[in-house]
Amino acid sequence: MSQSLQLLTPNPTFSFTHHHPTPTKPTFPSSFPLISKSNLSLRSQNHPSPSRSAVASAATDLTSIEVDTVSETELKENGFRSTRRTKVVCTIGPVTCGFDELEALAVGGMNVARINMCHGTREWHKMVIERVRRLNQEKGYAVAIMMDTEGSEIHMGDLAGASSAKAEDGEIWTFSVRAFDSTLPEHTINVNYEGFAEDVKVGDELLLDGGMVRFDVIEKIGPDVKCRCTDPGLLLPRANLTFWRNGSVVREKNSMLPTISSKDWLDIDFGISEGVDFIAISFVKTAEVINHLRSYIDARSPNSDVALIAKIESIDSLKNLEEIIQVADGAMVARGDLGAQIPLEQVPATQERIVQLCRQLNKPVIVASQLLESMIEYPTPTRAEVADVSEAVRQRADALMLSGESAMGQFPEKALTVLRSVSLRIERWWREQKRYETIAHPSIGTSHSENISEEICNSAAKLANVLEVDALFVYTKTGHMASLLSRCRPDCPIFAFTTTPSVRRRLNLQWGLIPFRLSFSDDMDTNLNKTFSLLKARNLIKSGDLIIAVSDMLQSIQVMNVP
Numbered sequence: 194m195s196q197s198l199q200l201l202t203p204n205p206t207f208s209f210t211h212h213h214p215t216p217t218k219p220t221f222p223s224s225f226p227l228i229s230k231s232n233l234s235l236r237s238q239n240h241p242s243p244s245r246s247a248v249a250s251a252a253t254d255l256t257s258i259e260v261d262t263v264s265e266t267e268l269k270e271n272g273f274r275s276t277r278r279t280k281v282v283c284t285i286g287p288v289t290c291g292f293d294e295l296e297a298l299a300v301g302g303m304n305v306a307r308i309n310m311c312h313g314t315r316e317w318h319k320m321v322i323e324r325v326r327r328l329n330q331e332k333g334y335a336v337a338i339m340m341d342t343e344g345s346e347i348h349m350g351d352l353a354g355a356s357s358a359k360a361e362d363g364e365i366w367t368f369s370v371r372a373f374d375s376t377l378p379e380h381t382i383n384v385n386y387e388g389f390a391e392d393v394k395v396g397d398e399l400l401l402d403g404g405m406v407r408f409d410v411i412e413k414i415g416p417d418v419k420c421r422c423t424d425p426g427l428l429l430p431r432a433n434l435t436f437w438r439n440g441s442v443v444r445e446k447n448s449m450l451p452t453i454s455s456k457d458w459l460d461i462d463f464g465i466s467e468g469v470d471f472i473a474i475s476f477v478k479t480a481e482v483i484n485h486l487r488s489y490i491d492a493r494s495p496n497s498d499v500a501l502i503a504k505i506e507s508i509d510s511l512k513n514l515e516e517i518i519q520v521a522d523g524a525m526v527a528r529g530d531l532g533a534q535i536p537l538e539q540v541p542a543t544q545e546r547i548v549q550l551c552r553q554l555n556k557p558v559i560v561a562s563q564l565l566e567s568m569i570e571y572p573t574p575t576r577a578e579v580a581d582v583s584e585a586v587r588q589r590a591d592a593l594m595l596s597g598e599s600a601m602g603q604f605p606e607k608a609l610t611v612l613r614s615v616s617l618r619i620e621r622w623w624r625e626q627k628r629y630e631t632i633a634h635p636s637i638g639t640s641h642s643e644n645i646s647e648e649i650c651n652s653a654a655k656l657a658n659v660l661e662v663d664a665l666f667v668y669t670k671t672g673h674m675a676s677l678l679s680r681c682r683p684d685c686p687i688f689a690f691t692t693t694p695s696v697r698r699r700l701n702l703q704w705g706l707i708p709f710r711l712s713f714s715d716d717m718d719t720n721l722n723k724t725f726s727l728l729k730a731r732n733l734i735k736s737g738d739l740i741i742a743v744s745d746m747l748q749s750i751q752v753m754n755v756p
């Protein structure tokens with residue numbers, strides 16, 4: 194039995210009639226207009242649970258549904274409401290690039306694998322992409338791939354093969370733009386930016402790795418800059434480098450460097466040809482850069498549906514924040530570099546502002562860097578790190594990101610487990626606290642039809658909270674309706690059914706969405722029948738569960754008990 198509201202575009206007729214059968218869960222507020230639909234008669238089908246190999250061949254099987262085993266287990270184990278809503282991005286590096294290690298991350302809940310083009314060779318990245326693909330194909334996961342560009346800001350070079358170098362208090366180090374071959378003189382660091390020795394002044398402060406290690410500039414000798422270490426620490430290969438004068442970051446000629454360097458363009462070509470799902474653009478300064486990249490991709494690969502993530506990590510990006518997020522497909526609060534460009538104490542408020550703005554503009558947002566930094570070395574996070582992760586979850590960011598913790602740390606899987614368990618706990622706490630929170634977002638649609646979709650999703654999410662439904666179902670070809678529902682952060686999980694594997698992977702970055710691949714038609718009754726029988730066969734739903742279904746083919750809301 195179903196109660197539904199349908200808004201038919203382009204010429205919506207808002208005529209509603211009352212005729213509803215008795216629901217088994219709370220009824221609507223009587224003011225809510227309804228039209229009834231005939232009872233759905235479900236063919237009873239008896240599908241065996243698909244084996245792993247069945248999942249692998251599902252792409253061609255029109256009668257099956259694809260969902261990853263981890264989401265499936267999480268849904269079954271603790272009930273729908275306890276399913277994790279916050280997504281996790283893991284940076285892949287030397288300790289996690291093996292197939293088994295990647296699988297362990299997928300089992301641990303990794304939603305997106307990030308490769309950072311600052312490090313490693315293209316062959317290495319290609320190998321990681323192929324392994325993630327194989328994992329998806331063989332094991333039914335929908336792990337998306339995010340390629341992160343190097344960008345053209347200043348960073349130090351490699352340490353002639355060493356994995357790190359220790360700078361001690363008071364030591365004199367030389368930062369040089371000279372090219373060294375395989376051996377580096379002692380206490381020497383190569384800098385990738387030619388204008389460095391020219392731009393820097395005696396008395397400036399150098400911050401490496403977002404301020405983890407600091408130096409004072411004491412002398413300039415041609416291409417060499419002599420510096421004294423004031424905050425000792427570990428120098429890592431290719432760590433970022435900024436210099437500060439009178440309390441703010443100096444952006445001389447390096448601010449004129451193109452956001453996308455010639456190496457980045459080659460990496461982008463590589464990413465497009467490999468079919469990555471996301472490209473994260475480092476040090477975005479303006480919306481124009483994103484628009485330019487999008488036209489480039491459209492011209493080069495018209496069928497590509499790669500999503501562009503703007504990394505907010507510079508002063509320039511903060512100046513143009515709204516325009517940048519508006520044109521991007523999502524944003525990353527890249528706190529590593531951001532914390533080296535603005536005073537550290539401004540980072541938390543900036544993070545909150547970016548997260549809120551993304552939610553308003555309906556763009557997924559990732560909170561990144563140093564979430565569990567101590568877990569690179571230790572198996573337990575600090576209390577402060579747990580509080581930081583909790584805050585990002587409480588802000589309801591779409592995703593959290595691991596960097597060094599999963600790329601080169603000693604406890605990648607443990608770090609992932611911490612993110613997962615903290616997310617679950619804070620989400621539950623938040624639901625208990627904020628039940629019936631009213632959802633009010635500015636309207637973002639630019640057409641009548643878009644406004645209708647948006648209002649449908651707002652209403653569906655509100656209904657889902659009030660009626661305490663078990664799940665929201667959304668049938669979406671492009672993923673747009675699913676993201677509009679996610680934006681409302683409803684109390685129940687959102688089952689997003691989509692026909693295309695790439696849309697399914699892309700939705701895996703967004704808060705609360707459990708993406709399924711399913712072939713469906715424009716006929717909602719048929720779609721619902723099919724979904725119910727397939728999900729029942731996998732013991733994911735049972736008769737009597739209350740669901741709300743929305744669709745972007747037929748703009749409608751249907752409330753129903755699973756027959």
Ligand SMILES: Nc1ncnc2c1ncn2[C@@H]1O[C@H](COP(=O)(O)OP(=O)(O)O)[C@@H](O)[C@H]1O
Nearest residue numbers: 284285286287309311312313429596597600601
């Ligand atoms: N592909 C890779 N190959 C080798 N080391 C890597 C790779 N990706 C990441 N790492 C290591 O993990 C650390 C953290 O990763 P990330 O935060 O992405 O880079 P960065 O610290 O350079 O911004 C890096 O400093 C580097 O030591």
Ligand SMILES: C=C(OP(=O)(O)O)C(=O)O
Nearest residue numbers: 506527528529530561562
């Ligand atoms: C995520 C970030 O970028 P990257 O690791 O590429 O420097 C950051 O700066 O926080």
Ligand SMILES: [K+]
Nearest residue numbers: 311341342343
């Ligand atoms: K990068």
Ligand SMILES: [Mg+2]
Nearest residue numbers: 506527529530
């Ligand atoms: Mg960065």
